[in-house]
Amino acid sequence: MTVIPLGRARRSAVVGALSAGLFAGITGLVGCSSEDPDAGTNGMADLSAAKIHSQARAAADSVASVTVNADLVVKGQPYKIDMQLNSDGGTGKITDNGVSFRLLRVGDDVFMQADAALLKEGDKPAKPSKLSDKYVKVPEDDPKYKRLRAYTDKGDLLDMLLDLPGKLSKGDRSTVGSVRTIQLAAGNGDGGTIDVSLEGEPYPLRLVRAGGAGTLKLSDWGQSVTVEAPAKNEMVDFGEQLPKSTG
Template sequence: MTAFPPAARARRAALIGVVCAGLTAVLTACGEEPVDPDKGTNGVGRLSAPAIEAKARDAAREAESVRLSGTVVSKGRSYKLDMRLKEDGGTGSVTSKGSTFELLRIDDELFMKAGADFWDNGGQPSGSDEAAGKLEDKYVKVPDDDPVYDQLRGFTDKDVLLDGLLGLHGKLGKGERPKVGGVRTIEVTGGKGTGGTLAVSLLGTPY
């Protein structure tokens, strides 16, 4: 019997080691299950983009109250809003062109409160001849026949604002999965982001 030379034994040992390492890697990879990004979520992430948007709309409409903070454009003018809204009314502040006023609506009755500088600049509802100093920081009722009533009322209407803000434009698609306030979300984009983006909660109700 002829013994393998040392060099051949070394090469064979190295080859066996490589093969075993390769088999171990393959077996390990085969044994791992793919990570499910929707594990432990409300399952919304598995839906199509239009279905996610629809669920977010329904959840917002069904909420008893919402807080809305951001900027909207109405009749070509930008308004910064910070509103708390319910089905029967709302309250909060509106800022435009450096001037801020507060709105309060109870059912169909609408009230406005602002500083003297606002009233000095002609911000009073039509027909009001009270001095700006007397109106300062007091709620003044906006007549329902005033030209600005419908626009101001819209700022306190939960359904009107949500329909405007949640409406995405363009083809809907799924985006990233960022955390918002520590909550896992999935993005729905309109027109690849040019038509707006919604971040919908992956936990609990899909707000």
């Protein structure tokens, strides 16, 4: 077989074609190696801030239950909320400047389980033996009833948490635990931020309040929460109204 030598022009064309193919292959590999930050997400990051907020609220309203854990600063004092809420009530603990009490609501009935530092009879602390592990039913006409009920009402609590002051804008991508999120900033961040899940349902997962006023985490969306009224032997009766020092 006779080998026909390639002319200079033809050799240049072949080399050029091979180089172009090699370059295309390399750039293709480079393109594949760069990760899409929104790959596998629910698409919330592509929406406007207002749309993300409305869908986050819709997702929150679509399930009956949520767990709220908050470390706040209220009037310069530490305030902690740990509540499990469902559509019929809630249960958990409130800590106000180091003094804690358990809070329970079943329907319209609100109960407190407090220690002697919080509940007093007149000007004297109630006897610890009387209050040990006991619940007090909060009368509906007591001035504290409405405020205490708000801590156990999922809808009311979400209204307070998710209605941030100022115009909303999209912030950075972040994470809450291992879950990817997109942040919403109110008033360019001066009004606080909300982290909305980019995985699965767009639940709100974290709220950072403005001015260093604390952080709230929302978790266990839709998981079962059981609330039951305490038995009679688990309660103590203070009459028509709680002592003035309570709550």
